[in-house]
Amino acid sequence: GAGVSQTPSNKVTEKGKYVELRCDPISGHTALYWYRQSLGQGPEFLIYFQGTGAADDSGLPNDRFFAVRPEGSVSTLKIQRTERGDSAVYLCASSPGGAVRGAFFGQGTRLTVV
């Protein structure tokens, strides 16, 4: 596609449920990033993929969060046993070869846990 696509754009879920957020990067981009942005804050790093492997997952807040990119393109961020504090906008970005070469962002998924 022309840009980074994230689905769904909005997700409302009940506390304790499992959610999956999808990111479809720009074709050919090897690097993919997940960030989380709480209201009034700048985005916070979650995880970075180079190809299929997670090059840096130091930002994942706890073991309820997990992300995969099995074929080196589409990535899924998975959150188990959601909590109200997980409510935020989850942003995905892709890059042709690392953030130093520029990152292209999706529109984000707004997750609300009620």
Next chain:
Amino acid sequence: KNEVEQSPQNLTAQEGEFITINCSYSVGISALHWLQQHPGGGIVSLFMLSSGKKKHGRLIATINIQEKHSSLHITASHPRDSAVYICAVTSYNTDKLIFGTGTRLQVFP
């Protein structure tokens, strides 16, 4: 202390005014990015720079590596410039972006 600090946090201006947003960082970087985020919208990259100055239309970005400081200038501001402007850096030892908290700009007609 955040690794990337922006000032001011909020900024209001009248149409036509010259605007400056500042960014200071405390880590060694390979690049600095200026990004724009509209309410409810995604993030758009405005500039990526590692030295000197870049200009695009009414936007100018400068960086001083020795002082670890960058500025984003908007000349002849317009209400459509109203957005959150975010500074982010790519540090030497990792390939992730480290973000500032953003500057919320409102330009009134």
